[in-house]
Amino acid sequence: MRYVSRGSEKAPKSLTAISKGKTELERAREHYAALGDKESFTFKAYSKDDVKWRLNTLFHYKCAYCETYFPASSPVDVEHYRPKSSVSEDPTHPGYWWLAMSWQNLLPSCIDCNRNRRQHIVAANSSLSELLNQSRVPLTSGGKKDCFPLAVGGGANAA
Incomplete structure (x- = not known):
């Protein structure tokens, strides 16, 4: 990144x-104060056109992770560096919902880097027969989605 x-x-x-x-x-604060983490809030501000345009311009129409040009790959996703509604490494973590509209927390991302999906990852030196026989290659999760590694016992004093 x-x-x-x-x-x-x-x-x-x-x-x-x-x-x-x-x-x-x-x-969002009122929603979470009333309902807690039981029901996620529907955020919309970060996906507005002015936000996307500024991110695209700032990052020169490239994904913040892989630096692929968006026009060459796919439409842009507005990615939250700190995920807004959950953290996959800690099922009890509510996510960083209060940062969902934070300009510093937003990044442009291609869908392959942002969305978690199962896919075949093959080595660059794979033979043609290996590429044609991908059913033998195990599926691997790719994309960031709501991943955000946390320090065990996190906090200001964590080592």
Whole structure:
């Protein structure tokens, strides 16, 4: 993954827009205060066109993980570096929902890097017969989805 500075520009307006008298973050806080982690909140602000356009421009239309040009591969996903609704490594973790609209937490990603799916991963030196016989190659999970490794006993004092 490559780091790209956001500079001193403000976040896109959609991330702090007021709807129904509140920002999306304020509505999410109320939702989680009332329902806890039982029902996830439907976030929409991060997928608005102004957010996608700014991310695409900032990252030069490349995936933040593999640096593939989007026009060459697939449409862009807006990826949350810290996942918003769960963390696969810890089923009890509620995710970082309060960062779902954070400009610093958003990245452009191709669907292969963002979405978890089972696929055949073959070595670059595979023979033609191995490539044609992929049923013998085990399926491997690929893509980030809600992965975010956590330190055991995390927190400020974790080693």
